[in-house]
Amino acid sequence: MLDRKYILENAAAVKENCLNRGNDSDIDQLVHLENRRRVKMTESQDFNRQANEKSKLIGKAPAEEREALKEQARTLREQKDTAQKEHDALDQQILEIQNRIPNMSHPAAPIGIDDKANLELRKSDCQPREFDFPVLDHVDLGSQLDLFDFEGGARVAGSGFYFLKNDAVLLELALQQYALRLLIDDGFTPVTTPDLATTEILNGTGYIPRGPETQIYSIENSNLNLVATAEITIGGLLAGQTLTAETLPVRICGTSHCFRTEAGAHGKASRGLYRVHQFTKVEMFAFTLPEQSEQMLEHFCELECRLFEGLEIPFRVVDTATGDLGGPAYRKYDLEAWMPGRGTSGEYGEVTSTSNCTDFQARRLNVRYKTKGEKGTRFVHTLNGTAIAISRAMIALLENHQQADGSVNIPEALRPWIGKDRIEP
Numbered sequence: 001m002l003d004r005k006y007i008l009e010n011a012a013a014v015k016e017n018c019l020n021r022g023n024d025s026d027i028d029q030l031v032h033l034e035n036r037r038r039v040k041m042t043e044s045q046d047f048n049r050q051a052n053e054k055s056k057l058i059g060k061a062p063a064e065e066r067e068a069l070k071e072q073a074r075t076l077r078e079q080k081d082t083a084q085k086e087h088d089a090l091d092q093q094i095l096e097i098q099n100r101i102p103n104m105s106h107p108a109a110p111i112g113i114d115d116k117a118n119l120e121l122r123k124s125d126c127q128p129r130e131f132d133f134p135v136l137d138h139v140d141l142g143s144q145l146d147l148f149d150f151e152g153g154a155r156v157a158g159s160g161f162y163f164l165k166n167d168a169v170l171l172e173l174a175l176q177q178y179a180l181r182l183l184i185d186d187g188f189t190p191v192t193t194p195d196l197a198t199t200e201i202l203n204g205t206g207y208i209p210r211g212p213e214t215q216i217y218s219i220e221n222s223n224l225n226l227v228a229t230a231e232i233t234i235g236g237l238l239a240g241q242t243l244t245a246e247t248l249p250v251r252i253c254g255t256s257h258c259f260r261t262e263a264g265a266h267g268k269a270s271r272g273l274y275r276v277h278q279f280t281k282v283e284m285f286a287f288t289l290p291e292q293s294e295q296m297l298e299h300f301c302e303l304e305c306r307l308f309e310g311l312e313i314p315f316r317v318v319d320t321a322t323g324d325l326g327g328p329a330y331r332k333y334d335l336e337a338w339m340p341g342r343g344t345s346g347e348y349g350e351v352t353s354t355s356n357c358t359d360f361q362a363r364r365l366n367v368r369y370k371t372k373g374e375k376g377t378r379f380v381h382t383l384n385g386t387a388i389a390i391s392r393a394m395i396a397l398l399e400n401h402q403q404a405d406g407s408v409n410i411p412e413a414l415r416p417w418i419g420k421d422r423i424e425p
Contacts, residue, residue, distance in 0.1 A: 050076045193256045234384075255283075
């Protein structure tokens with residue numbers, strides 16, 4: 001969350017940022033409530049001070065005055081308690097507003113209400129192919145190659161679930177190995193994470209685990225939720241911890257299942273594997289010093305580009321517009337892969353993203369660092385980035401590497417793990 005003092009001292013800028021991000025948080029109300037809270041805090045402290053003064057006089061006063069002094073002290077403490085309760089109620093109202101306020105936005109982030117305002121930054125050297133045969137989308141390719149069973153998934157768990165079959169299973173495992181090997185070689189610590197996290201950890205990373213707008217599956221009669229991304233679990237890994245500045249940055253890559261309700265998802269672009277309720281993902285995460293985070297964001301983006309260059313998939317990188325950032329992100333880059341089976345002649349579709357969340361998540365999760373020789377602690381910065389979201393990477397791979405005979409060439413980077421160079425009917 002944003003620091004309350006920062007909000008009060010920069011109320012106009014915070015209001016403008018909320019407007020740019022399509023957030024309706026009432027900053028004026030927060031300021032009003034904070035002013036009242038401070039009055040109640042002063043009243044409580046003042047009543048407490050007066051009560052203590054009366055109590056000190058009791059032992060020194062004549063016997064006939066002691067009961068009156070006791071009653072006065074008791075009344076003052078009751079007034080203190082009343083003022084404290086009013087203070088706490090105001091503080092809770094402020095916190096509820098504060099929790100809904102998004103992070104500030106990078107000055108260079110394009111301003112706009114949705115992804116139509118995204119700014120293209122660069123394209124890959126690999127350009128979209130010119131096909132000399134009718135292009136199939138991944139659903140039709142998967143049907144011909146016997147790679148997916150959407151009907152079976154629906155019978156077992158409902159629409160949006162699926163079985164991977166045959167070479168698609170090998171392809172999923174190969175994509176995980178490929179991404180993890182690149183990240184480990186770059187210095188990341190690999191982990192596998194729990195598929196569940198508590199509501200407090202989800203709140204800490206900026207996800208909404210309950211309510212009508214949530215994308216989270218929650219476990220009934222429990223404080224646990226299925227995670228939408230390993231960002232949640234890795235971010236929560238150091239909750240409540242204080243690190244030393246010398247150990248930063250800490251970089252972790254995690255593989256996990258991801259579960260999302262994808263409420264409202266529909267349309268041809270969401271067909272097949274693009275918007276599903278469960279998928280596997282390899283996630284990058286970093287805890288950094290504040291001065292390291294912008295450079296780390298660029299490095300995460302560069303790693304995502306390297307991964308898709310190695311898969312020989314055309315892509316572009318866009319600077320995400322303010323209205324499409326998501327609450328915790330200060331700046332976010334999306335990598336969009338070319339998907340020849342989309343639309344009438346192909347379209348770009350988001351396959352990964354990377355975000356600098358500055359101290360927004362760390363403040364909620366209470367992850368701090370201490371610098372040797374300095375008093376006090378500061379909040380770290382956190383960053384996350386998708387290395388490979390298996391389902392979407394599989395779409396782009398199958399569609400871009402399809403051949404006229406119905407087969408799909410396997411990129412050279414994946415062949416050691418799959419053991420073949422082509423998926424054939």
